[in-house]
Amino acid sequence: MKLDEIRSHARNWYSEHWSPDLTVMHWWETLGRSGWGYPGWPLERLGRGLAPAEVRVVRDERRRIGALGPPSGIGPSLMVPILLKHGTEEQLDRYLPQLAWGGATMCQMLSEPDAGSDLAGVTTTAERDGDEWVITGSKIWTSLANEVDYGMMLARTDWDVPKHRGLTFFLIARDQPGVDVRPLRTMTGGVSFNQVFFDEARVPAADVIGSPGDGWNVTRTFLVLEKNSYHPGSHEGGPFGKVDLTSTCGELLQRQKDSKAASRQGRGVGRMITELTDWSGRGDDPLVRQSLANLHWLRQSVGSLQGPANKIAVSRLTSSQRDVGLGLAGAHGMLKNDDSPSSAFASFAIGTPALSIAGGTDEIQRNSIGEKILGLPPEPKPDPNLSFREERR
Ligand SMILES: Cc1cc2nc3c(=O)[nH]c(=O)nc-3n(C[C@H](O)[C@H](O)[C@H](O)COP(=O)(O)OP(=O)(O)OC[C@H]3O[C@@H](n4cnc5c(N)ncnc54)[C@H](O)[C@@H]3O)c2cc1C
Incomplete structure (x- = not known):
């Protein structure tokens, strides 16, 4: 099917079925059973067997109409592909519905x-x-x-x-x-x-x-x-954690909007850096312009790389955002009280080291690129015939 045809099918389906008055449980089950919730999953397993570019088109249509996305997070994005590769039919029958509409996390x-x-x-x-x-x-x-x-x-x-x-x-x-x-x-x-x-x-x-x-x-x-999973397109776009399945979709979407507005971090790091640039009055400074251009380039890399290279790009983007933002904030960057112009940014900055550790450290990603992609000599390893008990000893 061509992208335009997929777009038109998805648009028709969403227009016909979406309503903010449905309960979350009802909407997720309808979405899950239709195959439009996780269109990248196989046809016989609650999906439509679509390729990543086709999945993006479906998501665009969902966003355009403002419909609640299916659950995101570790279950749908990691556990389901693992079950599809290694799980039994019985496990797939049992867990996919729980993850797609049963609210399991x-x-x-x-x-x-x-x-x-x-x-x-x-x-x-x-x-x-x-x-x-x-x-x-x-x-x-x-x-x-x-x-x-x-x-x-x-x-x-x-x-x-x-x-x-x-x-x-x-x-x-x-x-x-x-x-x-x-x-x-x-x-x-x-x-x-x-x-x-x-x-x-x-x-x-x-x-x-x-x-x-x-x-x-x-x-x-x-x-x-x-x-x-650090790639921006790896999640469907719906809620990550536990939600009240009996509330209506409209109520859930409103709650998400309110909590984003309440947390100033909800503005997004890019937006915070733009605000800090305006606040600092240094938007014309060639060094600032150069570092903002570098951030733009890094963001593009994150969208286009795969595997360990993508993980390193995410970690580099995050630490570069921190450095640019704190540079613009100057001494204010040390303050986290609410009336500081960079308070939300300070919270983000403190959390940035996590990205170079979680999901495997930068050093381990570099080892992996060195050994598996560049063919460099592997790290020394213990005798492969030694039992784990002996190795520990
Ligand atoms: C925010 C966050 C969330 C996390 N969430 C989870 C989670 O949900 N579930 C989970 O299971 N884990 C989670 N982790 C754990 C994470 O996967 C580990 O912290 C990470 O794999 C590093 O392991 P470690 O902390 O034991 O460090 P170590 O392995 O002890 O490493 C210490 C240092 O030595 C370096 N190093 C180690 N071995 C080598 C080597 N061979 N070559 C070069 N350098 C090396 C490392 O790069 C690092 O700098 C999370 C971590 C963070 C920060």
């Missing part, structure tokens, strides 16, 4: 206090007990773990085989007695991630993704998807 339970860049070194352990796995250990930096329904989790199921071969990927229900989520406060003053402790938490055997021992294979799929 997910987080990533991968990093541990001793395993971040070296993710295959996780020591959280899963032991089989009848139809269940029993999980003991701890995860850290787990964003949103205090509010989601499920965590995608990597655990060690065999210590006596080489490191990468003894891992299994699970989907674990968060709200259960063996899971203790403790919030971590960051230097921004907020709480966006947590440490999670597992004390004999339970996962049904049916919630192993892939097969036992194949967890690193599934994790590699996750890591590729995660790099690209």
Whole structure:
């Protein structure tokens, strides 16, 4: 189908079905079942099998009409592609509707206090007990773990085989007695991630993704998807977190608008930098003009790169925005009180280091480009035949 035809089909469908008076639950189910909610998913799995450029056309039409987007976030953008590649038919039947319209949310339970860049070194352990796995250990930096329904989790199921071969990927229900989520406060003053402790938490055997021992294979799929999840087009555009499914779409959209207006950060970093340029009166300064042009170029790169290069571009764009904005704010950049011209910008600036760490640090992305793309010699690795138990010792 040509792009114009897709546009016209999407436009007709949205005009016929969208109303702000529908409940969120009803709208999401209608959208999900129609295939227009996640048009990039396969035809037989609640999608329309469209290519990325075609998906963008559908999203444009949705935005033009002002309709509420389907749920965004880790579930639809990471878990669904993982399930499509590694999951069973039963898992797809069970989880896709929950994510598309049931309001289920997910987080990533991968990093541990001793395993971040070296993710295959996780020591959280899963032991089989009848139809269940029993999980003991701890995860850290787990964003949103205090509010989601499920965590995608990597655990060690065999210590006596080489490191990468003894891992299994699970989907674990968060709200259960063996899971203790403790919030971590960051230097921004907020709480966006947590440490999670597992004390004999339970996962049904049916919630192993892939097969036992194949967890690193599934994790590699996750890591590729995660790099690209920093791309602006990787999310559908609807709400990220928990929402009240019984409210009307109109009420939800209004609430989102109000909270964006209340948080001055909602203005967007580009807009804040424009305002700071005007406020500083330095819009004609050639150095300022040059740095604004560089930011523009970096923004274009973020839209056009893939994989580790895109992750590095996002991190560079964020730190460059911070540097340009703080340069314009001068000494005011140190102030975070509400009457400071750069108060919202100061909050953004404090949070920027996160982007060069979350989802794999810049150094790890560079290693990956060096080894996999440029063919440079790999990092020294321990004997590949050593069991994880011996390697740890
Ligand atoms: C805001 C934020 C949100 C996050 N959310 C989540 C989440 O939801 N779920 C989750 O599982 N994790 C999450 N993380 C964790 C994140 O993935 C890890 O912090 C990251 O992978 C780095 O691991 P680490 O903190 O253990 O650092 P380490 O791996 O200990 O690294 C420390 C330093 O050493 C460098 N380094 C390490 N190994 C190498 C190497 N081989 N070559 C060169 N340099 C190296 C690193 O670049 C870094 O500078 C989040 C992190 C942040 C900041």
